[in-house]
Every structure is written in C-alpha cells, then in structure tokens.
Amino acid sequence: MAVVAIEGLQKTYRSGPDSVTVFGGLDLQLGAGKSLALVGPSGSGKSTLLNILCGLESFDRGEIVLFGDRVTGFGPDAWAGLRRQRIGVVFQEANLMPAMTLAENIRLRAELAGTNSADPQDWLARLGLEGLGQRYPDQVSGGQRQRAALAMVFAMAPGLILMDEPTGSLDRHTATLVADELFRWQAERQCPLILATHDLALAERCDHQLDLGGGQ
Numbered sequence: 001m002a003v004v005a006i007e008g009l010q011k012t013y014r015s016g017p018d019s020v021t022v023f024g025g026l027d028l029q030l031g032a033g034k035s036l037a038l039v040g041p042s043g044s045g046k047s048t049l050l051n052i053l054c055g056l057e058s059f060d061r062g063e064i065v066l067f068g069d070r071v072t073g074f075g076p077d078a079w080a081g082l083r084r085q086r087i088g089v090v091f092q093e094a095n096l097m098p099a100m101t102l103a104e105n106i107r108l109r110a111e112l113a114g115t116n117s118a119d120p121q122d123w124l125a126r127l128g129l130e131g132l133g134q135r136y137p138d139q140v141s142g143g144q145r146q147r148a149a150l151a152m153v154f155a156m157a158p159g160l161i162l163m164d165e166p167t168g169s170l171d172r173h174t175a176t177l178v179a180d181e182l183f184r185w186q187a188e189r190q191c192p193l194i195l196a197t198h199d200l201a202l203a204e205r206c207d208h209q210l211d212l213g214g215g216q
C-alpha cells in the first residue's frame, strides 16, 4: 500500500491581484520503503509540496492520503501530532530549540515521539558531528545544524521523512557522508523518504525522481 498517495493536487498562491499556480493536478504515489527525489528548477514547487505533505501549507483541490488516512479535515492538532510522531521533517531552517544543546535537542525529539532509542552522541557521530553534542545551535554552522536536525529525525524513528535540500549547504565530501548515512538508515528501517534537491547525484540515489518543472 502507498504511504503517500496524491491525486489531482491543485495549488495556487494568491496575494492580492497576483496568483501563481504551482500545481494544476499533480498525481503521486510512494510505496513503503521507497525514496523519491523532487527535482526541477527554482520555483517549480518542491518546497511547496513538502510543506503541503506535513500540513504547513494548504492546498486547493485534490486528495492526499497519508498512512491510509485522507488529510482533508486534519486540523492543526492532527498535523502537529503527525510531525511529532510520524513525519520527520528536515528543512533548511533546522527547527532546533535554541536554549538546548544539540544532544538535548535529539533526546527531546525522541522523547516527544515516544521513542528513546539510541544515544544522541551516536547519531551525531554517524553524521560527522562527533564532539558537538554539548554545543548550542547558534554555536555551530548552518550545515551542522541541518545535520543535527537529521539526527533528530533518525532518533524519532518516523514513518515518513521529508527533506528540503538536505545537502544544499554541504561540501561534496560531507554531502556524500550524509547521503550514505541517510540511505543506509532508510534501507534498514524501510522508511519512505521524499527529498527536494538540485543535487543530481543525490537525486539519482533515490528510487524515483519527479521533475516538477517539466510536465507532470
């Protein structure tokens, strides 16, 4: 069964007299354990789709089914619950708590999701962040913050991962390390993954690619 099923998705942003139609009827299915890369030029709707799939953006028409449930009618609490327990989100603005260290952030994330799986230091080390567990988010770089956000998602053991430009702010060597860990983890857990990227090497490692810029 598909973990994510989208049929006829329509989305237009309206601000005053201006409107931008991002999706005019998008269809998509993602099966258990599969990975999908959203590709396409800047402005083609990659981030919009990820935001819709975690309830941070609305849509106009169409049907979205997540984990077997139609999302139409999900209120803010239902979406917040999904993001806490089932949908791991790694976006550009890594959502770390500023007053907690990286290790504390990871521990909190796991607790909120009801897992208290592994040692935070272990997740940090796997992503090349050994020794940074006691630092606060504003004491590390943007790429390090984003990797800490990925460690938080691993620790919460979600049923779906959404990532926006996971390697966008990383050098080639670190990007490869992060992708290796990501796909190893994803294969182990059979966790479905949707990521948006301009990095074609990363996109090619996914099971499927969807080009939002060139005809759907």
Ligand SMILES: Nc1ncnc2c1ncn2[C@@H]1O[C@H](COP(=O)(O)OP(=O)(O)OP(=O)(O)O)[C@@H](O)[C@H]1O
Residues within 6 Å of the ligand: 013, 014, 015, 020, 022, 040, 041, 042, 043, 044, 045, 046, 047, 048, 049, 196
């Ligand atoms: N809040 C908003 N209000 C109006 N238009 C928006 C809004 N957010 C995005 N858009 C427009 O919707 C389109 C899709 O934007 P989106 O951010 O999804 O693109 P993207 O594929 O993620 O681009 P990038 O590769 O640059 O991150 C763009 O034309 C953008 O200008």
Ligand SMILES: [Mg+2]
Residues within 6 Å of the ligand: 046, 047, 048, 164, 196
């Ligand atoms: Mg984007």
